Amino acid sequence: MKHNFGAGPCILPAKVLDQAADAVRNFNGLGLSILEISHRTPEFEAVMKETQDLVRELLRVPEGYSILFLQGGASTQFSMLAMNFLHQEKKAAYLDCGYFSQKAIKEALLFGQVNIVASSKDKGYNYIPLGYEIPEDSAYFHYTSNNTIEGTEMFSFPPTTVPVICDMSSDIFSRMVNVADFDLIYAGAQKNMGPAGMTLVVVKDTLLEHIQRQVPSMSDYRIYRDNGSLFNTPPVFSIYVAMLNLRWLKEKGxxxxxxxxxxxxxxxxxxxxxxxxxxxxxxxxxxxxxxxxxxxxxxxxxxxxxxxxxxxxxxxxxxxxxxxxxxxxxxxxxxxxxxxxxxxxxxxxxxxxxxxxxxxxxxxxxx
Amino acid sequence: MKHNFGAGPCILPAKVLDQAADAVRNFNGLGLSILEISHRTPEFEAVMKETQDLVRELLRVPEGYSILFLQGGASTQFSMLAMNFLHQEKKAAYLDCGYFSQKAIKEALLFGQVNIVASSKDKGYNYIPLGYEIPEDSAYFHYTSNNTIEGTEMFSFPPTTVPVICDMSSDIFSRMVNVADFDLIYAGAQKNMGPAGMTLVVVKDTLLEHIQRQVPSMSDYRIYRDNGSLFNTPPVFSIYVAMLNLRWLKEKGxxxxxxxxxxxxxxxxxxxxxxxxxxxxxxxxxxxxxxxxxxxxxxxxxxxxxxxxxxxxxxxxxxxxxxxxxxxxxxxxxxxxxxxxxxxxxxxxxxxxxxxxxxxxxxxxxx
Missing domain, CATH: 3.90.1150.10 (Aspartate Aminotransferase, domain 1)
Structure with missing residues (x-):
């Protein structure tokens, strides 16, 4: 018996692993593996729908938000979000609270100007900065809700009128948050959601009206929304295991x-x-x-x-x-x-x- | 008993599916699932190495090429390759031989000029154009070796002095090609390599010296090469199943x-x-x-x-x-x-x- 304290890819419920293994042999009694079915089959479309519905229900996502499943991890989002929402005439406000915040800032700088509103670098990121101001003309405010490497977590979120973008990779589904306080939440799957190979994005539809730059199709959030995350072949197995895991979470309460x-x-x-x-x-x-x-x-x-x-x-x-x-x-x-x-x-x-x-x-x- | 003629995600060998299912329950006798181990463990590093070695051996990849595993599919490569290799002063030469060629051209146009050297659009892409010229000052020449949707395949490749970039998503590992004829080969995994969620890139190291644009880390081929495809969390399970599948291919001869x-x-x-x-x-x-x-x-x-x-x-x-x-x-x-x-x-x-x-x-x- 192992006790798996790994930071990610990390422990998944034994029941979910059993069900996933069964589906690798025979998915839904179809006589086919979950690894060899087309993403265009009604069976997989049902998986997509149930996974989206479970995200919506478990996170209490209000109307006006879309649930997207992308490939790549949070690192891909670091540049993709800036590519979509950072434009020349505005600065993006970033909270520098850990290793992954820093990486997000580095990628954003390729697309525009960044204003670091506060930093805890002075003490090796062992705390979350408090009492800073977010300029009202910022393109957006970005922060990391939980710092996987340093072991810090934000328990209060600063009120602001600018769009809020949050990397929740390592604490999504672990605690209640008010989704309405956010304009875009992203999270690599490999912590509380499922196996590595997929990223969840919960995005307010009105935010998507602010994309001014021409971005490649696979970096355009609107393409995922308009095609139900099926513009191209999605990471079928990662989404399926996420569904099993979210079912498990729902059953637990x-x-x-x-x-x-x-x-x-x-x-x-x-x-x-x-x-x-x-x-x-x-x-x-x-x-x-x-x-x-x-x-x-x-x-x-x-x-x-x-x-x-x-x-x-x-x-x-x-x-x-x-x-x-x-x-x-x-x-x-x-x-x-x-x-x-x-x-x-x-x-x-x-x-x-x-x-x-x-x-x-x-x-x-x-x- | 099913006979799976699906176009992708598609049939995988029964033995591979059995081994993959076993590893979802217990990987290598570690008492942990392949879905819950860190990509930084020696066990997974061994998987990465073996998968790379198998690609190198099965495709007879010569010295001077790197084997990379990326997230996303070929659609992500359409823009990524142009972002890396298409610059303002040169045009990229594209062969327009099917649905996915067209998509590749569309994404390249975001980054520079495209010269369509030949097209079979006139007959609904039911043939492969022959007898065209590739200007010697092209940034690169791009084509699709097998057109999954239209059912055509290239059996002879035009000689050229410009870098050759080829989308081999649906015929890689199905026939011998001379890798030395190519500067970059890419292939979404979900045909002859493994489950959806990973893309193989085989790239000539000298090509990577020609990147002039500043590109996001996750779109920079050099980052994958310099970090052994472990810059961030890779699609662990997709790579593992690809390894099993390539082992199967090797055993077959x-x-x-x-x-x-x-x-x-x-x-x-x-x-x-x-x-x-x-x-x-x-x-x-x-x-x-x-x-x-x-x-x-x-x-x-x-x-x-x-x-x-x-x-x-x-x-x-x-x-x-x-x-x-x-x-x-x-x-x-x-x-x-x-x-x-x-x-x-x-x-x-x-x-x-x-x-x-x-x-x-x-x-x-x-x-």
Whole structure:
């Protein structure tokens, strides 16, 4: 039994994996694999429709928004959104709150001017900036709601009159948000939605009236909307597994229910990090992510030993991102609280082992 | 038992589907699904390497070429290649030989000037133009080696000194080509390579020195080359299944062996189309595709009846593309010759039934 704390591609519910495996052999009893059916069949059109409907229902998407499925990941959106919405006469406002914000800014600069309204770079992005102003003449305001690498998350969103574009790759479907506060939400699928290979876009139709630049068809949000994300061959399997996963979420009670679980899971782990004298958390306590918990050991030399100790208990994917180091435990929707309990016991048992060793050493020395 | 003649996403070998289903449950005995492992694990890095090596070996890719895996399909390449290689001071030469050539031309026009060196539009793209000239100062020459919708295929390639860019989406791995004749080959995976959600690019490294425009990271071929297609999260599952499928092709004897089978399969079906008085082929006999066989009935009213008749024998995916009508039987690598034999018997049995009915009618009338 593995406890998969990977940051993405990441854990999916066992039931979803079983259903996906079955469909790879025989989809819907058709005698064909989900991998070998045309995207123009009524069977796949039904999959597309159900996936869109589930997104709409689970996120409570209001009227006037379109649900799109694109290929590529959030990195493709970094340039695509700027290509569509950043024009010469206006600046785009960006919140610089982490590694992926930076990447988004870099790509936007190819298409126009960027105004960084606030940054937490000064402290290695360990907090979310507050108290900044968004100029009212901005083309749009862009931010990342959860910073997968640094382990910070935004729990309040600044009010603004300009269009709001948000990268929700790593916390979408993990908590309730008011979609009406956003003009475009995008999210790479490989966290709480499904396997890598697809990006969800929820976009306000009125935003699409502001595209002035001529953009390639595959970079034009309107093409996806007008063709029901079937302008060309979509990532059939990724969409199908996302549908299974969203069905699972709905059966569990939806986003509100999973949010309660996610709060409990994160609280349990942060409590142990704060209690255990060997570990410390990296993010400012007010901005600690519920999805990606980053922490280190006071003795860096001990970290590999802890990783080895944890792996004997089936814990995988807790090594921190290369630029940050330490540990990162991702607590996505599909991770059960029992896995968090095992990680917490593992940390406390490791502490006991270390303390016992110290006592032994002290005793040996005093002999 | 189904006989899947779908044009893409299309049939994959049963063995590959079994292995893929197993890996969705438990990949490499890790206790994790292929859908939930990180693309940064040594296990997935091994998948990437093996897939690249198999492409290199099966296509006999010479030194000086890179093998890249991108998200999106060939449609994304239509604009991406022009963004990278079409500059203001030069024109790009395009062969207009079908629906997808047209789409490629449309996207290229966003980035510069296009010179259509020849077109077969006059006859509904039922042949491949011959005997045209490619100006030596062209930025590149672009063509589609197999026209999936119209059912034509290029069997000789015009000699030229300008960089050659070829969309091989629907005939890659189906026949031997001399990769050294090309500067960039691209192919959406969902025909002879694997499931939808990935595009293969084989590019000559020297071509990448000619990129003058500043392009977004995710549209820059150099980013994929320099990061081993791991700049961001790749379509993990699509790449994994492509690896399984290329292993299968290698075990079968490679491209030369499958080419012989593909020639036999196509010959069998075209023979029946030419023999059977109810049917006729759409493509010029000299340019008939071995991958996508397009044909119609002399009595269009009879076509639905034939489709129903064929479906009782497990034949699926033979309905023609909406703009062409009639039938299209795709004979991709994974389709066994026994499936073609069943389609051929089906056509000949249908003919007999119709003839018998005519005889009956004639007899009834004469009574």
């Amino acid at each position: 939806g986003v509100k229910t999973i949010e309660t679980e996610n709060i409990a899971k994160a609280a349990l782990l942060y409590e142990e990090i704060d209690r255990n004298p060997l570990f410390y958390g990296l993010a400012d306590p007010d901005h600690r992510s519920r999805m990606n918990v980053t922490f280190k050991m006071y003795e860096p030399a001990m970290e590999q030993e802890f990783l080895d100790f944890a792996s004997t208990r089936g814990i995988v994917g807790v090594k921190g991102y290369r630029s940050v180091g330490g540990f990162r435990a991702s607590l996505y929707n599909a991770l059960p609280i029992s896995s968090v309990e095992i990680l917490v016991s593992c940390m406390s048992d490791f502490e006991k082992e270390k303390l016992n060793k110290e006592v032994e050493l002290a005793q040996n020395e005093s002999l | 490679g491209v030369k062996t499958i080419e012989t089978e593909n020639i036999a399969k196509a010959a069998l079906l075209y023979e029946e189309i030419d023999r059977n008085p109810l049917f006729y082929g759409l493509a010029d006999p000299d340019h008939r595709s071995r991958m996508n066989v397009t044909f119609k009935m002399y009595e269009p009213a009879m076509e639905q009846e034939f489709l129903d008749f064929a479906s009782t024998r497990g034949i699926v995916g033979v309905k023609g593309y909406r703009s062409v009508g009639g039938f299209r039987a795709s004979l991709y690598n994974a389709l066994p010759i026994s499936s073609v034999e069943i389609l051929v018997s089906c056509m000949s049995d249908f003919e007999k039934e119709k003839l018998n009915k005519e005889v009956e009618l004639a007899q009834n009338e004469s009574l």
